[in-house]
Every structure is written in C-alpha cells, then in structure tokens.
Amino acid sequence: MLILLELDTPREDIEKIKEKIIAKGCNAHEIPGSSKLAIGITGSTSNLKEDDFRIMKSVQEVVRVSHKYKLVSREMKKEDTVIDINGSKVGGKELTIIAGPCSVENHDQIFKIAEILKNLGIQFLRAGAFKPRSSPYSFQGLKEEGLDLLAQVKKEFGLNIVTELLNPYNTKEVAEVADIIQIGARNMQNFALLEEVGKTGKTVLLKRGLSATVEDLLLSAEYIAAQNNFNIILCERGIRTFETSTRNTLDLNSVPVVKKYSHLPILVDPSHGIGIGEKVPAMAMAGIAAGADGLMIEVHHKPEEALSDGFQSLAPDTFENLLNKLKQLAPVVDKTLG
Amino acid sequence: MLILLELDTPREDIEKIKEKIIAKGCNAHEIPGSSKLAIGITGSTSNLKEDDFRIMKSVQEVVRVSHKYKLVSREMKKEDTVIDINGSKVGGKELTIIAGPCSVENHDQIFKIAEILKNLGIQFLRAGAFKPRSSPYSFQGLKEEGLDLLAQVKKEFGLNIVTELLNPYNTKEVAEVADIIQIGARNMQNFALLEEVGKTGKTVLLKRGLSATVEDLLLSAEYIAAQNNFNIILCERGIRTFETSTRNTLDLNSVPVVKKYSHLPILVDPSHGIGIGEKVPAMAMAGIAAGADGLMIEVHHKPEEALSDGFQSLAPDTFENLLNKLKQLAPVVDKTLG
Amino acid sequence: MLILLELDTPREDIEKIKEKIIAKGCNAHEIPGSSKLAIGITGSTSNLKEDDFRIMKSVQEVVRVSHKYKLVSREMKKEDTVIDINGSKVGGKELTIIAGPCSVENHDQIFKIAEILKNLGIQFLRAGAFKPRSSPYSFQGLKEEGLDLLAQVKKEFGLNIVTELLNPYNTKEVAEVADIIQIGARNMQNFALLEEVGKTGKTVLLKRGLSATVEDLLLSAEYIAAQNNFNIILCERGIRTFETSTRNTLDLNSVPVVKKYSHLPILVDPSHGIGIGEKVPAMAMAGIAAGADGLMIEVHHKPEEALSDGFQSLAPDTFENLLNKLKQLAPVVDKTLG
C-alpha cells in the first residue's frame, strides 16, 4: 500500500500516519519525490483498509497494490485445483459438462432428460428444485418434491446432481441430494449463505453476480474457503451491461483472468450468458476456446414447454451436435472430452 | 403483450400460437400489417412469459408492455404510502432523516453518536450489528452484542432503530430491536430473506442492488408486499458503472421514476451513492431536490477512527451544517424538516 | 508512479527498470518490503506510461497516482474559471440557464421559442443546425439554413447562441454564429474536432460522452486547453448503464467530482440525462442542488410537434414553473438566478 502526500505536508501529520501504520503491525517507508511525498507500507497489509488512511489529514491518495483474497489465490497454491466428485474430475484435463433443465418440473420431465443426457455420456445433471425468480408470481420450483425427484434420478442413472441452495434453512436437505451445491448469481454476495455452504464440505459451484468484478467473485470464494472448504468451482454466467440484444454480456475475459490469479476451476454458462438458445452453441465453443474447464448448459427435451428458461435451453439434438463440436475443439486447447 | 410474425406465416403456426394464448386464459387478436403479422394479447397477461412464445415456430419478436409488479404499483394505489413508525411518518410531507454509523462498534461509540443525533433532532438511528463485507477478513459487526447495544440506546434516547438483517436465522432477534429492518443492496434479490422479512410485519428498508434496475427493485418490494406487508421504504444507494472516481453512481433518476410507478416512499443514501464524505452533502441536497422522501446518511463522531466506512461518514459538525441547508431546501420542494 | 516486484527479483531486472526510469528523466527509489519490492518513481511522471513498465520482466504491478490532465486541473489554477460571454458570466455566482429546442426547425418555430425565452429572462438560446443522429434516416437538421436562422434570431433578440459543431469543415460558419460552440457527447473523443474548436478561441461547451469517465472528460477538455483556449464549459448529460427505464443515467456525482479536480464550470443537462420531459424538472433541481453552475434544458413551444427530442422537451409553462422553483433554490446553494 502506498500513501501520497503533498511535498509540504507538516512533519506532525507525517508522523501520525507512520504511527498508525506501525500500530497496525506494518512498516512505513518515506519516499520523497519532486512533486509529492510517498509513504510506502510493507508487511502484512491485508488488515489495512485504504480508507483508514484516506481520511487522515494531508493524505491525497491511497493505493492498494495486492489482492485481498488469499486462500483461493494462485500465490497460495501454484498448481490447479482438481476436484474429484465420485470419480469425475473437475479442473483437470477432461472438460466438465453439466447439463439439464432450468428446473425440475415433474417426474416424467426429469427422468426423460436424465436418460437423454446419460446416453450422451453426461455425468452431471443440473436442475433446480428451489428457483430464485425476480417476480414473486413466477414459478418458484417444486422445492422439497423437486429434491425427492432428483434423489430418485440420481439413484436410477448414477448422475451427479447439481442443484441450487437459496435459503440456509434448506442446507441440510439440499446437501443430502446434491453432489455440487450451486450458489446463484443473485446470492454471490449472500455471505450468510456462503458460510453455511462452506461448512457442508460439499463441492460448491459459485456463479458470478450480475455486477460482480472478478475480484468480488474471488472474495466470495474466499468466504467458502475460509470454512476450510476448497472444493469450489467458479462459474462465469454473464454480467449486466447496457447491451439489450442479449440477456447478459458473457464476459469470457474472466476466464484467463481467473486462471491467472486463482487455482480454482472455472466453468462457463453460455445459456444465461447470452440467453438465446440458438446462439448458445457459439458461446459454448467460445468459452472452451478461452480456456474454461467446462460448461454448464441448459438442456430440455421440449424447450418450448419448459416452465422456465425454455427460450435459452437447447433441445437434445442441438446439444448433441454441440457435444460433437466440443469433442473436436477439446484437443485444440489441450483438453479431452468423453 | 404483442407477438410478431412474418406475413407469410403458415396458418397452422398462427393457430398454435392463438391456442396457447387462449389456454392461458387470455385473448388473441390478429392484426395483419403490410410487412408483418401481429397478434395482440389482452386479458390478464401477468402470468404469461415472453419466452413462452418467443420459442414457438414462426415467432419473430415478443413484446411486453405492462409491468410485472402489482401491489407496489401506482395503478394499484394512487395515493402515496405514508408509514407511521412510533409517531414518525415516512413518505409524507416531513422529510425522514436516518443517520448513524456504519456499524455499532462499542458502547461508548454508539451512545456518543446517539446523543449527538438526538440533540440534532434526529428520530432514526442507523447502525449495523451484522455487517455484509465483500472480504471475509473485514470487520463483520458485533452481531448479537451489537443488537443488545442498540436495544439499550433505543431505551435511553427513544430513537427508532434501523439495522440490517443478513441471515434468516437472525430474523427474530433483529425484529425485536429494529423499528425498521434494513435489507442491504447485496441481498436485494435474496428472495428467501425478502419473504422472511415480509412475514415479520415490520417496516422494511429495501436498498437497491448494485446492478438492479428500478423494475427489479419494485419486483423485490413486491416479494415483501406479497406477504401482506406494505410497510416498505425503498432506498436508492447507487449502482455500478464504469466510472471509477466515485464508489458508486448515485442514480437520482430513480427517484422520479419510482414516484411515478409506485406509491412507496423512497429515500436516498448519498453516503454509499458517492462514497466520499466531503462530497456527501452535495448529493444529499441533490437527492432531496430530486423529490426523495428523505435521506439515509452515515454519521460518526470520529470518522477517521470508524471501524468501517469512515471515509464516507460525516463528522457531527458537517452533518449539522447539512441539516441546516436541508431545512432551507425542504420548503422549496414542498416538504418540511424539523 | 509505483512499480511492484517480487522480493527475489534478480538484481539485473531491477537495474534495467531503474535505467528506464532514469532514461525518461525521472528518479527511482527502491523500497524493500517484507513481501514485495517496490520502486517509487518521482519527477515529471506525466510522460511515463504504466504499460512501459508493466511489460518489463519481473514487474508485477504498476500504479499511477496522479492525474494525466494539467491545464484544466484545480492544481494548476485554484480559483474557479468564470467565462464572460457578452456580459453574461458562466461559472460565477449567477446560475447559467441555456434553453431552447433540440433543433432549428423553421423561422416561425425558432423565433417563437426565442421570444418566449427572452421574455422569461433567458440569455442563452440552444438549438442545433447540424444534428448528430444514430440513424441516417432521422432528421439531420437544417444545416446552413439553420445557422442563418440562428444569426437572425441572435440579431433580433440579442440572445447568445449555443449550437453544435459536428464536422471540422463547418467550423468557420458555426463559429461566426455561435457564442458557445457545443461539442456533443458522441464527439467527446473526436480529437480532431476538439483541436479544431480549440483553435477558434470561442467558448466551448463540452458534453460528457456516454461511456466517458470524469477523467476522460477532463482529458478531452485538456485537448481544447492545449490550444490555448480556456473558455471551456463542461456538461454532464448522463451516461449509459443497464437501467432501461430512463434514456440515460444522469450522473450527478460528476458535479462535485469535477468541482474538486478542475477549475472549469460544469452545467447539467437533465433533458438528455433522464430523457422524459415530465421528470426533467426534478433532475434540473437536483443538478443545481448538487452544485452545478447552471443547466442546459430543451424547451419547445409545442413539444408534441418537435422534429426531434420532443418527448424530453419542456413546454413554456412547465419551464417557467421550473425557473420559479430554481429562483427559490439558488440562494440555498449560495447562487443567484435572474
């Protein structure tokens, strides 16, 4: 951290700042310049806040130069994290494909889709039992009944289940069924929920918030890691911008950025990222080409009848075509698929 | 809602669309044009989703023309909602000023600030016991101990307490102390929490999310109202944009927009909205000039020693100067203060 | 500027960095810390680019700490710039109100509006002869004929004329008629045009671009000032965000930020800033309350018949009511009006 002062700052003010730095267990270094006086801070600056100093007399600017996250950072752990989920690996050479409907709608629907996906070699089924909806009048999911259906499907097809946790009250029941607990974009900074899900020890799929920076995302992951749970999968699913021709703006820049700063695996969700079914395959390909560890894609056997997100879901045949393209793409980016 | 088709759409496709409309309990009207065929939908379209139709064969575009919220809309209730909190009115002619520190830090701090505010005629004290922080290593609040201190302060000074609820597990204890329960920006779409707080029947202060549109904000308010709790105060606190010279971009446009579409009162939080203490008074004045029902402002007796948000907090004398300015401004916008 | 390196950076790399700093005429200061090595740069760093160093071996981070603009900065000139335009002052105690239609439409229209404004005490008439329109099929202005009409109106009513320059080819003719030459938001970074308009010596009204930061705006003003033309008026007119209920997001935070960092006057354009006529007065009031030096407002004698921007224009009676409110507001913020 660096503090900038005017050249003619009174000695008294300078000393007060240095005292505060030392009181916080760090070291202060005066660097006189030709137009400003700088005070460099070294030591464990992670407990310091820029504002602690910004508010002090004579201070013109405070600049932080290191990241606030620790456990999830590449500095803490150089090699990629690979998570083993019942034998399927996330974060390694093999691409992870999580597919399924937005929500569990009924027995026939979820069994039908599970069967299709199983036959396509998919190992992870996504489907929401609890659904976050911006309107209270939209379909909110089958809730406990949905979890029961997921448990049955899991038993029948041996698929790993990915499903969302919305409410701390449901943590136990969701953790019983889910192999990966999803934290949705709107809850990315629901810190109470992050701590709760961290404590379960289950693998967590953490989706980026609509207006979250990559640093925010990594800080939210840090909340989970701080519970001694390192089984975290990040997910880029689009951010909110001024563009109106797509549902969100899929920010694939985040993929190489996360790969540089963190050891955690990152998936891309092109379904939410663009929000238009016919354009999902293009963005799925782009996500893998950008270096993602896999995809999370909405697939429905009858998109036009889906109770939610049908418009952005792929029909089975389109999904199969995409898988074939992905199989060709994988070796180009030093990955494997299927 | 309006559905647009190509002029040469096969009769069969048109009929399928009309059947779906009728099956949903609405009416369909064909409107042939010179370059497109439109189908207008009338009746109670609130249960329809654009995507239900967007995904159908031959459909080119689906356009929604009415709002998705009901209970909080101006159409439902023409006159402004005025909420009575122990005799203090929010949403009427008198401006509401909620002031206090970001968080309860200790007995001396909260009692000192409460005394100052009481002497300035303030009726609402804000202070967090549970604090949402983007980093797990930042100060998270005194929690239960903070609530206890707030209860003491309330008893001592007769101030109404505004404090944040983060976790459904703490609902009961927060509701016991708080006169207004705050839902923070990061939890604006934490629907589980919205339902929980709605059920308490307590007045809720709902802050706009960092990337929430005004419509999103009103839909979140609708979640609370759907629990038969109409004691809702909205709060504009800035959105996230590309601008980096301020913490957030205070979107005062939202004030006249909310006033047009909803009967609920709206406050402005200039402290988070610009994030720089010395510039808070300018934005506080602007908020009231834009037509807000009041302000929520961070005030600390020693901003430079605050455990959180000191940089954007006002010292008591600056706050008092602002109050004097606000008293002059109030009659210009047909309001009163103090 | 500050350069951060790993603690174990080879001596060779460090020396190369220091050599480059010295070669650029600055001084280098090594600051060893407990986890990083910092090199502080002092001297005239305005010619340095962060990327010059960011790209060098072993460099982890480069941080700039001072602004890139000079002439328009508050550091260069402490007191506010007040511009005298034929006896009317912009930037002083008296609020500046620029009003008029989006575009000159015909003789009757511009004379009628000019008469109304003159009678209301307005000294600055805005009206476009050349109009920038996002579609080539929209009305592009009367061009030369529009300038002629403005010249006639100026002679008849003695109003100062504010009109936009779009194309360097038209500089001479626009400069002959205009008392203030407007550079529109879409041309804020049309540097060729900025230099051209700077050379005229005329007062320039520079509107903030749709995605320009305040720093970008000040850098564009610097382009004009670099031509030895300090008669620059800045104008906040809204930025582009995800919000869709308003045309733009009026960023009033920019007002106190500009006031802090620059000596130039700043006006607010609430007409474009919210884009909805009925809500313009609220935002006009907010702009002045935030500390702006004045307003630029679209007024049309028959908004519903305007060839452009009628929807955001005020009718004369609404504008008159607003002026009355502004007269009450002015003394509250230590300004005067009329």
Add this chain to the structure above:
Amino acid sequence: MLILLELDTPREDIEKIKEKIIAKGCNAHEIPGSSKLAIGITGSTSNLKEDDFRIMKSVQEVVRVSHKYKLVSREMKKEDTVIDINGSKVGGKELTIIAGPCSVENHDQIFKIAEILKNLGIQFLRAGAFKPRSSPYSFQGLKEEGLDLLAQVKKEFGLNIVTELLNPYNTKEVAEVADIIQIGARNMQNFALLEEVGKTGKTVLLKRGLSATVEDLLLSAEYIAAQNNFNIILCERGIRTFETSTRNTLDLNSVPVVKKYSHLPILVDPSHGIGIGEKVPAMAMAGIAAGADGLMIEVHHKPEEALSDGFQSLAPDTFENLLNKLKQLAPVVDKTLG
C-alpha cells in the same frame, strides 16, 4: 409499432393518434383488450419515432418492434457479404487475420514487423499513422510521414494496409494508401466521418464504440452503406463495463448477434478487448470459436519498446504459436486458415 392507451381513452384522443399515423403514410389498427386499448401501426414505420406518439395525450406506452437499419440487415440480403481486397476475401470461408503494431514508429520498426508478418503468411498489415489518444500529451502518430512509410511497406511486401482515419481533412491521403480504412471506436458515432469514408468507396473497418449497442454499430454501418458503399467490415473490440481487471470487456455475444441480424463480416480485436498481451491468445481463440470471420491483433517485434499499446501486443513467437492454434481451430468451426 404499437401504441397503448387506457381503456377509457376519449374517442377524440384516439382519433388524433390515428390521424397522425395516417398522415405519416402508415395504417392504424385498433385492438381493444380487457385492460388496455392498443393501436397497431403497420406500413413503413421506419420514419416514425416512438416519441412522436409517446408525447401525445392519453398515450401510455409506445413499443417499436422492428430494427431501424435496412441496408446492412439480413432481411435486405440473406447471404453473407464477402469482400474482395486485392484477391484476399473477407467474410468467406477463409479466416482474415489483420496484424501489426498499434502505430507506425519509424522505418526500421514497420519494415521489420512487415517482414515477420509476411513470412508468417499474413496478408493484412495494420498500423496507425494518425492515433487517437485520450491524452493530448500521448504520442499521436507519425501522421503524413507514417502514411509514407506504409506506402513503402505496401510496395515492398505486397501487404494490404489497414490504417485509421481520424479527420475528414485527411481522407484523400489515407484513402490513397489504405486498402481498408479503419474507423476507431471513439469515432463510431462521428457521423460526418462515416459519410466521408462512405463516399471513398474503399473498404471500411468499423470498430464498435465503447458504449455502443450492437444496434448502434449496425446503424453506424448503415451511414456508410447509405453512401452506396457496402464494403464494410465490423469489428468487436470490447465495451466499457464496471470490470476493472481488464482494459475492456470483450463482448463476444455480439458475434452471433451480428451474424443473425446482418450480412456484414465481423472481426474480433482481442488486443483491445482484454488489453493484456499474455491473455490475448485465449480471447483470439474464443473469438473464432464464437464464429467471427477473423481477427485484428496487435503484433510488435519488441512489445516492451512499443511507443503505444506495447502491453497488449504479441511478440512474433507468441503470435506464431497462436496462428498454429488457429489453424487447428479453423476446421472445427468450418473455416480455413492459411
């Protein structure tokens, strides 16, 4: 276009609206519903503005349902536009790779880079002679001298030249040297320049503005096409969002969106799109995987010595590695390279 009214709208208001529609040469259709009255407008609605009606009495909402661009739309021309530039095709099966330094710096630099690129099989050399820079104190390019060097390089190596036009005054000289004239992001809505460049008949590379929607981009292309110049190449180069870890947010969603609505080719510029050299290859791959017709990439033989944009430039060996990867990727997305 659709106009919505209250059910109890007076007959007189309805008739006025219908008269206005008919006066504009369109047809009006009344569609009575159970809660609103709609008036559907058919015919050539491209001359209508929503605001023409929005401002009329009793009108609640006006909704536009068709695009405002014509000539560049897929509706106007179903098949992809393929542009032939001295035998090299842009927009067809073969991927287009435009490479080169940000700016022409001197004879040795541009000849050295041209030679490297030529040897790698590149057919298009990019390099700026006129540079738009946000600060007037940054390097602005060699200008005329730079154009001369480009002319020499073109003669020597037979490379097609891509260079930017900033100022209408330089149109002739730029058009003489350039095979493709670039219009930069900051000038995307400099309509005077668009018309000027349209008239040259030369191929134009139009970069998306920092805050331009895809529709804005296509409308700007329409300005060029309206000059009877259909040789237009679009370029996605990143938009401005709240994310600060990258220079811009590369919006690859725009690729399939443009492909759907327009027949024009689109390239991706990952250098500006992410702004960090080491991450450019990942985004280049992603761009092609998303379906782009090619790439525009900054390459410099000594990035660390570049006068501008060195930080985001690729060194020759990195660029060669990327080309090899792209050659493997091309057939996966039904393209060819080299």
